[in-house]
Amino acid sequence: MSMTETPASSVAPSVDERADDVVRDGYFGRFGGQYVPESLSGALAQLVDAWADAQADPAFEAELDDLRRNYGGRPTPLYRASRLSEEAGVEVWLKREDLAHTGSHKLNNVVGQALLTRRMGKPRVIAETGAGQHGVATATAAALFGLDCTVYMGAEDVRRQRLNVVRMQLLGTEVVPVDSGTRTLKDAINEAMRDWVSNVDDTHYLIGSAMGPHPFPTIVRELQKIISVESTQQFTDQVGGRPDAVIACVGGGSNAIGSFAEWIGIDGVKLIGVEAAGEGVGSGRSAATISEGREAVLHGSRSIVLVNDDGQVKPAHSVSAGLDYPGVGPEHAWLASTGRGIYVSATDADALHGFRRTCELEGIIPALEPAHAVGWLLRHGCDELGEGAKIVLTMSGRGDKDVDEVVEVAGWDVGVAKAFGEDTGAGS
Amino acid sequence: MTPVTVNGSEQIAAAFERAAAEDRAALIVYLTACFPDPATSRACFEAAVEAGADILEIGVPFSDPMMDGPIIQQANQHVLDAGTSVGEQLDLVRSLGHLDVPKLVMTYVTIADTRGYASFADELADAGLAGVILPDLPVPEADAWLAEARRRDLATVFLASSISSDERLDAIGQASSGWVYATGLLGVTGVKSIAGDITRDLVGRVRARTDLPVAVGIGVKDRASAAEVATYADGVIVGSSIVSAAADGDPAGAPARVAALVRELREGVAANR
Ligand SMILES: Cc1ncc(COP(=O)(O)O)c(C=O)c1O
Numbered sequence: 001m002s003m004t005e006t007p008a009s010s011v012a013p014s015v016d017e018r019a020d021d022v023v024r025d026g027y028f029g030r031f032g033g034q035y036v037p038e039s040l041s042g043a044l045a046q047l048v049d050a051w052a053d054a055q056a057d058p059a060f061e062a063e064l065d066d067l068r069r070n071y072g073g074r075p076t077p078l079y080r081a082s083r084l085s086e087e088a089g090v091e092v093w094l095k096r097e098d099l100a101h102t103g104s105h106k107l108n109n110v111v112g113q114a115l116l117t118r119r120m121g122k123p124r125v126i127a128e129t130g131a132g133q134h135g136v137a138t139a140t141a142a143a144l145f146g147l148d149c150t151v152y153m154g155a156e157d158v159r160r161q162r163l164n165v166v167r168m169q170l171l172g173t174e175v176v177p178v179d180s181g182t183r184t185l186k187d188a189i190n191e192a193m194r195d196w197v198s199n200v201d202d203t204h205y206l207i208g209s210a211m212g213p214h215p216f217p218t219i220v221r222e223l224q225k226i227i228s229v230e231s232t233q234q235f236t237d238q239v240g241g242r243p244d245a246v247i248a249c250v251g252g253g254s255n256a257i258g259s260f261a262e263w264i265g266i267d268g269v270k271l272i273g274v275e276a277a278g279e280g281v282g283s284g285r286s287a288a289t290i291s292e293g294r295e296a297v298l299h300g301s302r303s304i305v306l307v308n309d310d311g312q313v314k315p316a317h318s319v320s321a322g323l324d325y326p327g328v329g330p331e332h333a334w335l336a337s338t339g340r341g342i343y344v345s346a347t348d349a350d351a352l353h354g355f356r357r358t359c360e361l362e363g364i365i366p367a368l369e370p371a372h373a374v375g376w377l378l379r380h381g382c383d384e385l386g387e388g389a390k391i392v393l394t395m396s397g398r399g400d401k402d403v404d405e406v407v408e409v410a411g412w413d414v415g416v417a418k419a420f421g422e423d424t425g426a427g428s
Numbered sequence: 429m430t431p432v433t434v435n436g437s438e439q440i441a442a443a444f445e446r447a448a449a450e451d452r453a454a455l456i457v458y459l460t461a462c463f464p465d466p467a468t469s470r471a472c473f474e475a476a477v478e479a480g481a482d483i484l485e486i487g488v489p490f491s492d493p494m495m496d497g498p499i500i501q502q503a504n505q506h507v508l509d510a511g512t513s514v515g516e517q518l519d520l521v522r523s524l525g526h527l528d529v530p531k532l533v534m535t536y537v538t539i540a541d542t543r544g545y546a547s548f549a550d551e552l553a554d555a556g557l558a559g560v561i562l563p564d565l566p567v568p569e570a571d572a573w574l575a576e577a578r579r580r581d582l583a584t585v586f587l588a589s590s591i592s593s594d595e596r597l598d599a600i601g602q603a604s605s606g607w608v609y610a611t612g613l614l615g616v617t618g619v620k621s622i623a624g625d626i627t628r629d630l631v632g633r634v635r636a637r638t639d640l641p642v643a644v645g646i647g648v649k650d651r652a653s654a655a656e657v658a659t660y661a662d663g664v665i666v667g668s669s670i671v672s673a674a675a676d677g678d679p680a681g682a683p684a685r686v687a688a689l690v691r692e693l694r695e696g697v698a699a700n701r
Contacts, residue, residue, distance in 0.1 A: 041591065194497070297537050
């Protein structure tokens with residue numbers, strides 16, 4: 001939780017140098033790479049080529065831009081959250097990804113990769129999903145582009161994110177519950193990888209975060225970068241100057257890297273990633289990978305991972321299915337290692353507090369994932385950033401999917417039982 | 429025999445030569461270490477060699493085995509749930525020193541990486557292993573590991589796939605030692621059956637690039653598929669169906685079930701020559 005590391009933006013290479021590096025060898029410093037079975041080598045090479053082609057083709061950017069605006073509802077607003085600001089003691093500007101089509105930032109990545117899938121001539125996409133938001137976004141794009149779609153989802157997440165399972169099914173996607181391992185996001189990724197290895201000829205694995213083997217971390221960052229392309233302009237227009245900090249929650253790291261990307265080269269803007277600490281750092285029931293993990297390979301890249309001394313991946317825990325992951329994208333591992341990024345954590349309790357206060361003070365029901373960022377800000381923002389500091393916080397998604405889980409986990413009596421005429425005995 | 433000082437690649441080469449001298453393909457048998465328990469596992473490895481296995485692949489379980497289908501996944505999980513450590517699995521390997529066949533560890537790079545490549549290479553060599561197979565460590569990422577493996581004379585067997593480009597197959601042929609592992613299908617272990625023509629074609633492409641033996645695995649399950657592969661490959665690798673033989677039934681009968689299957693496979697690899 002310490003903020004003693006000063007952001008070392010002068011040490012970090014410029015964004016452009018970095019991009020060259022990344023395209024050349026798929027590494028961010030010593031993190032990244034392609035640790036995958038040989039049978040995926042062809043698909044990854046094809047993806048590198050398709051991405052390079054697409055970037056050189058103005059028609060790709062034009063089509064993406066049209067879809068973002070007219071289908072996806074971008075640009076999303078930058079909104080001054082006055083009552084939350086008052087409570088936090090800092091000036092909070094919310095980047096409203098919750099208002100984008102399908103209810104989160106996930107569509108930014110999915111639409112771009114769906115266009116790539118079409119360019120590669122593949123008729124089928126598969127995806128993993130934790131909270132179900134990436135699954136819903138993928139199912140949405142699959143419907144839009146007429147692609148076959150299978151989504152892998154841990155059985156535990158199927159239970160706690162039921163609304164999103166039904167949404168995917170309505171969109172024509174097959175949802176496969178995964179019963180192996182910890183029955184959460186990590187195991188869904190394993191199963192999606194196995195499907196990809198088996199069906200690589202006609203299938204694109206539409207990875208949902210800034211993780212996995214090269215070129216995924218780069219492609220996902222570039223597609224999520226729209227968040228900070230907009231927020232830099234909006235901040236200039238609406239506020240002026242620069243923010244003191246940009247804050248986002250970190251699961252695999254896609255909304256965070258998209259939120260940071262355009263600010264990385266701007267001195268004096270702290271980049272703060274908030275991981276999920278579950279029952280607390282050190283409790284053994286946490287998903288705070290950068291705080292508690294060590295360098296290792298997981299899901300195709302070298303990054304920071306929660307592993308034990310024997311090399312076995314430790315089960316992660318978080319109240320939020322989208323952050324319940326024992327790894328993190330390699331670019332975040334690199335930003336942490338250079339000090340340019342600062343990674344902190346919020347517990348389940350912090351997140352539930354952030355969730356409730358965002359509902360009550362702003363009339364916004366947030367997803368549990370960004371509720372971690374709000375929770376950290378309410379607890380530490382004023383102390384760590386100084387009273388009145390200007391903050392851009394990415395509200396990465398809306399919380400409809402979480403309402404059942406939140407009421408159950410937190411045990412809040414919000415009158416549900418009364419409204420539905422159920423006799424629960426207590427509180428009604 | 430003092431395995432520690434014997435060069436792993438030479439041990440493996442000798443095993444392939446012995447099989448070739450008998451006019452058959454070498455039979456390479458995979459079993460998960462300490463499955464279903466250390467004592468039964470040891471007896472299963474002994475039974476496999478007794479029944480004719482030329483080379484042993486010893487699976488060290490990993491929590492997230494991306495290349496494995498349900499059969500090996502479940503065996504892995506069973507061993508992990510029992511709390512067996514990598515150290516205990518290497519103890520088992522050490523207890524197999526009396527079996528005069530080359531032994532290789534098959535595991536995932538995260539296990540090697542977390543222990544540090546240097547110490548992992550030391551641990552393997554000191555346990556009497558001849559080499560290692562890491563299916564998620566492709567050649568372009570392997571330099572650091574290869575330096576340590578060479579330092580301890582461990583062979584590193586790389587996988588080749590039908591979709592590998594010619595350039596990649598060149599690199600695989602150059603970086604491999606022991607043999608080149610041609611995958612018999614696009615997929616994970618123990619689910620689909622071998623894709624005949626594609627695999628034969630792949631073996632031909634690999635042969636053009638290396639003097640090493642070429643062995644085929646993933647998708648070979650029984651006497652018939654072993655016999656077919658043996659017509660064009662130097663070695664036949666069988667895993668999931670052997671793990672099934674160990675798993676399906678009471679543990680006391682596991683070694684006998686493994687032996688029965690290995691005997692059939694051994695007939696298979698000699699059948700069509
Ligand atoms: C709303 C929302 N925010 C954040 C995340 C975490 O993912 P990432 O770190 O890739 O942004 C998820 C994942 O499901 C999500 O649904």
